[in-house]
Amino acid sequence: QVQLVESGGGLAEAGGSLRLSCRASGRPMNNLAMAWFRQAPGKEREFVAAIQGIGGKEEYADSVKGRFAISRDNNRQMLYLQMNNLEPEDAAVYYCAARLSLTLKTSPDDMRYWGTGTLVTVSS
Numbered sequence: 001q002v003q004l005v006e007s008g009g010g011l012a013e014a015g016g017s018l019r020l021s022c023r024a025s026g027r028p029m030n031n032l033a034m035a036w037f038r039q040a041p042g043k044e045r046e047f048v049a050a051i052q053g054i055g056g057k058e059e060y061a062d063s064v065k066g067r068f069a070i071s072r073d074n075n076r077q078m079l080y081l082q083m084n085n086l087e088p089e090d091a092a093v094y095y096c097a098a099r100l101s102l103t104l105k106t107s108p109d110d111m112r113y114w115g116t117g118t119l120v121t122v123s124s
Contacts, residue, residue, distance in 0.1 A: 002026040002113040004096045009118030012086050016122075022079040022096030022115060030054055030074040033104045035111060036081045038092035038120075045095070045108050049081060053102035061106075063089070088124045093117040 008020040024032065035050035049070035050059045058070055069082040079096055097111035105111065 002032065002098050002100075004098060004113055004115035006094065006096045006115045006118040009094060009120045011121045011123065012083075014086060014088055014122055014124050016086050017082070017084045018086065018120060020081040020083065020094055020096075020118060020120075022081075024077045024079065024096075024098060027100075028074070029072065029077045029079075031100065031102070032098040033101050034070075034072060034079045035097045035099075035104065035106070036070060036079075037095045037097055037108055037111075038090075039095070039117075040092040043092075047106040047108070048094070050104040050106055051079075052104040055102075057104060059104055059106060083120070086120075086122045088122045091120055091122045093119050 003025045005023045036048040039045040051070045067085045071080045095117045096115040098113040
């Protein structure tokens with residue numbers, strides 16, 4: 001089992017920044033591909049960013065490319081999402097997710113473990 005706990009959400013102004021964190025436990029994190037997803041009210045959960053277990057390959061949703069950056073510290077069992085130049089459309093609950101593979105995936109259906117989410121609110 002893998003437990004994931006997100007933190008770092010909150011209120012930011014449009015154009016501002018937030019950094020989300022996700023702590024993983026239960027398995028060595030270097031065995032896991034990790035990702036961030038988000039879900040806004042009334043919308044389906046959508047992919048934001050993913051990073052493979054080892055090697056650092058990353059992938060981003062088009063809507064966040066150039067603004068968000070995913071990173072990981074396997075030694076500390078931590079996943080991060082740096083969000084810059086936030087837009088009101090970025091407001092959502094952000095979820096950390098993991099799969100038992102080194103290969104990154106971008107579909108929620110491919111992720112086995114989920115955190116409970118952290119709320120990001122962006123004021124315009």
